[in-house]
Amino acid sequence: xxxxxxxxxxxxxxxxxxxxxPDHKNTNHPVSHDYINTFEKDKNYxxxxxxxxxxxxxxxxxxxxTLSRLFTLDKLLERDKIREKDGFxxxxxxxxxxxxxxxxxxxxxxxxxxxxxxxxxxxxxxSGGDGSPTGGNGDETxxxxxxxxxxxxxxxxxxGAGQGKGGQHGMGAEAYEIGRILTEQFELxxxxxxxxxxxxxxxxxxxxxxxxxxxxxxxxxxxxxxxVKTNLALGNITTDEEPDxxxxxxxxxxxxxxxxxxxxxxxxxxxxxxxxxxxGSMQGKPTxxxxxxxxxxxxxxxxxxxxxxxxxxxxxxxxxxxxxxFYTYFNKSVAxxxxxxxxxxxxxxxxxEEHLARDYNIYVFHGTDGDxxxxxxxxxxxxxxxxxxxxxxxGITIAENNYSSRNSTVVENYIKDSNFLEKYRDVLHLDSxxxxxxxxxxxIKSIKVLIS
Amino acid sequence: MELINQHTKKIMEGCKERASDAGLKFDKATLEYMxxxxxxxELSPKNMIPTLYDYWLxxxxxxRSKGEYEYYPNNPYETVINTRPAISFYxxxxxxxxxxxxxxxxxxxxxxxxxxxxxxxxWDYDFxxxxxxxxxxxxxxxxxxxxxxxxxIEFTRGIDNLVGYFASLKEKEDVELxxxxxxxxxxxxHFIQNQTSFGMQMYLEEIERYNKIEEIEGKTxxxxxxxxxxxxxxxxxxxxQKYKKEYKQKVGQDLIQFILEESSFxxxxxxxxxxxxxxxxxxxxxxxxxxxxxxxxxEGWASYWHEKLFLKDERxxxxxxxxxxxxxKVTSLSKVGLxxxxxxxxxxxxxxxxxxxxxxxxxxxxxxxxxxxxxxxxSSGKGNDxxxxxxxxxxxxxxxxxxxxxxxxxxxxxxxxxxxxNSVKNVKEYYVKSKKAKDYKSMxxxxxxxxPYITFSxxxxxxxxxxxxxxxxxxxxxxxxxxxxxxxxxxxxxxxxETMELDWEKMSSGSDGINTxxxxxxxxxxxxxxxxxxxxxxxxxxxx
Numbered sequence: 004x005x006x007x008x009x010x011x012x013x014x015x016x017x018x019x020x021x022x023x024x025p026d027h028k029n030t031n032h033p034v035s036h037d038y039i040n041t042f043e044k045d046k047n048y049x050x051x052x053x054x055x056x057x058x059x060x061x062x063x064x065x066x067x068x069t070l071s072r073l074f075t076l077d078k079l080l081e082r083d084k085i086r087e088k089d090g091f092x093x094x095x096x097x098x099x100x101x102x103x104x105x106x107x108x109x110x111x112x113x114x115x116x117x118x119x120x121x122x123x124x125x126x127x128x129x130s131g132g133d134g135s136p137t138g139g140n141g142d143e144t145x146x147x148x149x150x151x152x153x154x155x156x157x158x159x160x161x162x163g164a165g166q167g168k169g170g171q172h173g174m175g176a177e178a179y180e181i182g183r184i185l186t187e188q189f190e191l192x193x194x195x196x197x198x199x200x201x202x203x204x205x206x207x208x209x210x211x212x213x214x215x216x217x218x219x220x221x222x223x224x225x226x227x228x229x230x231v232k233t234n235l236a237l238g239n240i241t242t243d244e245e246p247d248x249x250x251x252x253x254x255x256x257x258x259x260x261x262x263x264x265x266x267x268x269x270x271x272x273x274x275x276x277x278x279x280x281x282x283g284s285m286q287g288k289p290t291x292x293x294x295x296x297x298x299x300x301x302x303x304x305x306x307x308x309x310x311x312x313x314x315x316x317x318x319x320x321x322x323x324x325x326x327x328x329f330y331t332y333f334n335k336s337v338a339x340x341x342x343x344x345x346x347x348x349x350x351x352x353x354x355x356e357e358h359l360a361r362d363y364n365i366y367v368f369h370g371t372d373g374d375x376x377x378x379x380x381x382x383x384x385x386x387x388x389x390x391x392x393x394x395x396x397x398g399i400t401i402a403e404n405n406y407s408s409r410n411s412t413v414v415e416n417y418i419k420d421s422n423f424l425e426k427y428r429d430v431l432h433l434d435s436x437x438x439x440x441x442x443x444x445x446x447i448k449s450i451k452v453l454i455s
Numbered sequence: 456m457e458l459i460n461q462h463t464k465k466i467m468e469g470c471k472e473r474a475s476d477a478g479l480k481f482d483k484a485t486l487e488y489m490x491x492x493x494x495x496x497e498l499s500p501k502n503m504i505p506t507l508y509d510y511w512l513x514x515x516x517x518x519r520s521k522g523e524y525e526y527y528p529n530n531p532y533e534t535v536i537n538t539r540p541a542i543s544f545y546x547x548x549x550x551x552x553x554x555x556x557x558x559x560x561x562x563x564x565x566x567x568x569x570x571x572x573x574x575x576x577x578w579d580y581d582f583x584x585x586x587x588x589x590x591x592x593x594x595x596x597x598x599x600x601x602x603x604x605x606x607x608i609e610f611t612r613g614i615d616n617l618v619g620y621f622a623s624l625k626e627k628e629d630v631e632l633x634x635x636x637x638x639x640x641x642x643x644x645h646f647i648q649n650q651t652s653f654g655m656q657m658y659l660e661e662i663e664r665y666n667k668i669e670e671i672e673g674k675t676x677x678x679x680x681x682x683x684x685x686x687x688x689x690x691x692x693x694x695x696q697k698y699k700k701e702y703k704q705k706v707g708q709d710l711i712q713f714i715l716e717e718s719s720f721x722x723x724x725x726x727x728x729x730x731x732x733x734x735x736x737x738x739x740x741x742x743x744x745x746x747x748x749x750x751x752x753x754e755g756w757a758s759y760w761h762e763k764l765f766l767k768d769e770r771x772x773x774x775x776x777x778x779x780x781x782x783x784k785v786t787s788l789s790k791v792g793l794x795x796x797x798x799x800x801x802x803x804x805x806x807x808x809x810x811x812x813x814x815x816x817x818x819x820x821x822x823x824x825x826x827x828x829x830x831x832x833x834s835s836g837k838g839n840d841x842x843x844x845x846x847x848x849x850x851x852x853x854x855x856x857x858x859x860x861x862x863x864x865x866x867x868x869x870x871x872x873x874x875x876x877n878s879v880k881n882v883k884e885y886y887v888k889s890k891k892a893k894d895y896k897s898m899x900x901x902x903x904x905x906x907p908y909i910t911f912s913x914x915x916x917x918x919x920x921x922x923x924x925x926x927x928x929x930x931x932x933x934x935x936x937x938x939x940x941x942x943x944x945x946x947x948x949x950x951x952x953e954t955m956e957l958d959w960e961k962m963s964s965g966s967d968g969i970n971t972x973x974x975x976x977x978x979x980x981x982x983x984x985x986x987x988x989x990x991x992x993x994x995x996x997x998x999x
Contacts, residue, residue, distance in 0.1 A: 051750055051795045051902060079515055085602065090991050092937060094609075095515060117515040119609075120934035120941075121616050122907050122923070136888055136898050138798070139872035140788035143887045149872065150791065151882040 096443055210261040218260020225259035233257055273395075274313045274363040275304055276350050277332065280371040282320040282341040289402040289438040293370030294333040296400055296446050300368055301329075303454065313363075315353065319346035321376070325353070340376040343369075343414060347386035360393040367394050368453065373401040373412020373435065380417040387418075391427045398453030401435035411435070456494050456505075459487040459545060463554060466770075470558040473764055478843065479566040484540040494544075502743065503536050503544065506587035508735065509594065510608050535561045537568040537746070539581035552774035556765050556781065563760035566846075567753050573745040573850050576623065582742055589735045596728055607732045610941030611711060615740035616906040619709030620748075623741060636677050639665075641695050642684055710911055710921075711737045717913055720947025733945075747904045751851045755799015758786050759842075762800070791872050791885055793902060802854070803842055805863050811838035855899055861892040871898045909952075919946045923954035929981070930954055939988040952986040 083095045094117045126135060143149050213222060215229075230253055231240065240246045277297045281290070305312045316332035317325050323345040326332050350367060354360055367390055377383065390397055401412055411419075415435055418424065423431050434452040436445060459467070467487060474481075490498070498505060500513035534557070535543040543561045545554070568574050597604040647653050647661060664683075670676050685691055711733060715721060721729050746753075765771065765778055788797045809815060813833030822828050845854065863869075873888035889895070908924040919942070923930060935952070943950045958980045983998040 051793050052747070052904070079511065082511060082602075089602075089606075091606075091940065094512070117512050118934070119512065119612055120937040121613050122909060122938055123616070123931045123934060124905065124907055124926075124928040125931040126928065135901075136871050136873045137791060137902070138789075138793040138895070138899060139791045139870045139885075139887070140868050141790060141870065141887075142868060143870070145870075145887050145890055148884045148886045150885040151877070151880070152885070 093444075210263055212262050212264040214260050214262040215256055216258060216260070218262035220261040222259040222261055226257055229257040229259060273304055273308045273366060274315065274359055275301065275366040275368065276315050276317060276353075277301070278317045278319065278323075278346045278350070278367065278369040279332065280320070280341055280343070280346075280374070281318045281335050282374065284341070284374055284404060285372050288441070289372045289404060290333075292402040292438045292441045292446060293400060296450060297368060297370060298329070299446070299450055300398070300454065303450070304366065308364075317346055317349055319343070319349075321345060323349040325349065341371070341374045342377050343371065343375045344377060344383035344386050347383060347390060351386055351389050354393065364395045365393055367397045368400070369398070370400045370402065371414055372404050372438070373414045375413045375417075384417065384421050387421070387423065391423060391430050394430055396454065397431045399431070399433045400449060400453065401433070402438035402441065403435060404438060456488045456490055459489055463487070463551075466551060466554055467558050469770065470555060470562060470764070470768075473768060474559060474562045474566070474760070477760070477764060478839070479562060479760065481562060481565045481569050482540055485565065486540050486542045488542065488544050490544045490546070504538075504583060504586055506583050506590055507739070508586070508590045508608070511605055512609070535564045536583070537574065537577055538583040541565040541568065542583070552771040552777060553781065555768055555771050556761050556778055559764045560757045560761035563757040564753060566760075567749070567756050570847050571745070571749060571752075571850075572848055573624070573749055577742060577745070586739070589738075592731060593735065596732060600728065604732060606941075606944060607729050608736060610945050611733045611736040613938045613941040614710050615736055617710045617909055618737055618740045618744065619712070620741060620744035622709065637699075638681055638695055639677055641698060642691070645698060646688075646691065646694060709737075710909065713911055714945050718946050719917060721945065745850070748850045748852070750904075751795040751799040752846065752849060752854050753799075754795040755801075755803050756846055758796045758800035759803045762786075788867065788869070793899065798899075801867055802858055802863065803845075805866065806845065806858055807838035807842050809838075810841035811836060813837070815841065851903055852900065855896065855903075859892055859896045859899065864890065864892040864895050869895055871895055917948045919948065919950045921950065921952045923952065925955040925981070929956045932956065935986060936988075936993040939986055939993055940991050943988045943991065949987065949989045954984060954986070955981040956984050958982040
């Protein structure tokens with residue numbers, strides 16, 4: 004039903020077409036705009052070139068199938084490496100795609116993309132406004148609002164629910180794969196274990212154990228061996244003549260089975276906190292950069308810890324709150340001020356309340372544009388030091404806005420003043436750059452700084 | 456991929472007969488294939504042309520779409536391709552009645568491809584066969600030259616939206632208009648007219664002289680006449696060559712051609728093979744050019760006919776409801792957004808209606824009285840002829856520009872939808888920005904495919920200088936450096952690009968001089984910049 008205030012949404016997406024000019028929308032839009040390649044998830048309406056006979060007449064779209072003819076991603080990345088040696092910038096970028104879902108199990112996947120760069124017109128709004136106009140149809144009069152779309156995800160449900168719902172917060176199997184690629188192709192370092200204090204005992208059930216007489220799966224080879232043994236003992240088989248199978252007998256004990264058994268695993272497990280400043284000044288490029296970086300870091304950790312990673316997401320302006328999933332994490336925006344200490348305090352609170360420090364390798368990654376409105380820095384320094392004492396790594400990214408002409412940002416200054424970069428050299432790493440100029444190479448480089 | 460079965464083919468043939476009777480003109484030979492998901496995925500980066508050359512980025516595209524389909528099932532493809540015979544693709548699970556509808560739609564597309572003048576240059580050959588030959592050439596060269604081929608493909612594709620599509624149409628038109636050998640044409644239309652001493656009398660005498668020349672053994676009339684001209688004007692030949700070169704620069708040549716002729720890199724002896732690859736990319740781009748420029752017309756035309764013919768088709772009685780559902784989905788106007796099926800179809804119907812009443816006439820245009828305008832009807836019955844004329848001679852830009860008017864906008868309650876942030880409610884609002892035909896037209900024309908207009912020249916140091924003629928939109932900045940690096944590779948020397956870009960700094964500093972974080976809502980300010988690429992390094996200089 005079309006109501007007057009209908010929420011305009013669409014699950015359909017836009018794909019590229021020959022010569023189609025990509026609609027690069029508003030640069031100030033908070034994120035859903037992919038940093039690397041625009042999938043135009045922020046575009047909720049269709050343009051002319053988004054309509055195709057197949058979709059609209061035949062209602063036919065291909066499923067995900069395996070194409071053996073194609074190059075694998077590894078091969079393509081290999082090619083891209085050669086390309087770099089030839090002196091050209093890499094072509095393949097890793098893009099992310101997030102599908103919001105109503106039950107909270109938002110999914111994010113990372114897919115390779117390569118844009119065909121040409122001279123195109125930029126179709127954004129040159130007045131820095133809210134997007135270029137499009138067509139429509141209806142009885143409403145000029146000036147009337149026909150629909151609205153929330154900038155912020157609906158709240159209420161699932162607040163502070165760390166684990167549980169949504170499993171690994173939608174960063175599924177693909178994250179592992181991407182982590183592997185990042186590690187191998189982009190030469191991200193492997194993890195350095197900080198001793199074994201964080202190993203954790205857990206159980207898994209496997210069918211590796213064998214059992215005589217009963218079990219889940221018959222082990223035919225072992226069973227045959229036993230039958231031969233038994234019949235040798237009984238004299239049914241002799242060495243000097245062909246064995247006659249009709250004379251052989253099978254005792255119940257001869258049957259060998261695989262049996263489900265509990266195995267003890269000793270594995271490292273990591274919990275990673277992603278902290279993001281979502282204050283007003285973060286809109287646009289800084290947010291894109293931070294989110295892109297965080298999705299990569301998460302993938303890298305998922306790979307390094309063989310999927311034993313729990314991700315927690317915290318956004319903050321002057322107050323911090325934990326959000327349930329990655330999608331909310333990277334889509335949220337407000338227009339408030341900034342208080343960095345609130346986020347650090349929340350991390351400490353969660354760690355303490357859930358007794359996480361004992362069992363987990365703890366990682367904290369914080370992305371900010373470097374603003375902090377608090378005059379008194381003692382709180383933030385105090386909270387940060389608490390984290391530094393138990394964390395395996397704290398990585399702070401400062402994606403500066405291009406309009407902050409100051410040499411270094413507030414956050415950078417007080418961290419430098421605190422001398423933590425020296426004192427906790429092994430734990431705290433910081434990288435800062437101008438967001439608007441951050442290319443993918445810069446982001447990867449920055450990840451290396453943060454995690455090496 | 457396999458052909459549709461005999462049963463379905465019979466339905467198709469029935470549709471062709473009926474479409475033909477209704478006045479659509481198309482080659483009677485067509486091919487219909489069933490496609491699977493896998494086929495679609497593989498064909499998509501090749502724009503559904505199965506024989507298009509291979510290129511590794513197409514594989515990335517497929518991997519990317521695989522990822523996308525998981526969450527955003529959609530597909531970007533055409534069902535019918537402009538080949539000889541025309542080939543169309545189908546899903547094999549359609550019921551018969553639905554196939555009837557789709558067949559009519561496809562036939563109308565084929566009719567459009569084969570009659571719209573913008574496709575003229577695709578009429579004389581079968582692109583699929585040409586592409587196959589080219590695909591073989593590319594893979595043969597690739598086996599000899601390795602990955603250099605892929606660089607050539609990539610970088611040529613980087614400028615393939617700048618092909619001189621309209622110039623290529625004009626070239627053909629010139630030939631048809633004058634039909635004189637080009638030297639003779641130059642002599643009469645340029646050379647003697649530029650000579651101040653030449654009067655009308657002398658001009659006519661010259662024509663007379665040309666007409667009187669009789670062919671003699673072994674020599675044509677033209678040769679004899681030119682011999683006379685050259686005898687009288689020793690500078691004629693030089694002038695002619697110069698004119699030809701200038702003319703080519705002015706209209707007949709695009710950036711890719713210019714690079715083919717003037718690039719120091721491509722024209723090295725060992726690199727001559729690159730020319731064939733570059734030409735292939737250029738031809739391919741030209742081939743797709745009319746398609747993207749007639750999207751709305753083509754879909755509107757197909758929707759118009761599938762509706763009209765389906766409802767008349769006695770074979771599908773009893774399926775009107777099913778049809779209505781699908782047809783409504785295809786042709787309904789979106790609350791927000793631009794649907795080419797819906798707008799093109801309505802505009803064709805609107806034009807037909809008006810033409811039937813004789814409203815595209817001086818008599819109607821001069822009426823001011825609203826009641827008179829309403830009642831005006833000459834019952835000319837020319838509507839059908841008129842829309843056929845339009846499908847032959849218009850492209851999207853001219854179609855929308857000419858026929859969108861207030862009556863049309865009012866009739867279908869069309870409007871321009873704007874977006875704005877409401878910071879109080881923290882929502883993005885969509886609101887009715889305008890219901891005026893003028894605004895609607897400019898919004899719609901603004902959203903049409905329009906590559907930037909870039910002219911080029913070679914300066915004395917061999918530097919390629921590109922000048923982007925600014926039309927109110929800056930170039931997409933993220934894509935500029937790599938495109939330039941590719942151009943430098945093809946050109947073999949330094950490349951400059953002059954363009955305009957938004958001056959965010961100036962805009963954000965604002966008129967009140969306060970540095971503000973809120974850079975929304977400022978008048979756009981542009982500044983001139985020059986990009987330079989040299990040794991794969993790109994730099995940008997702001998010109999004050």
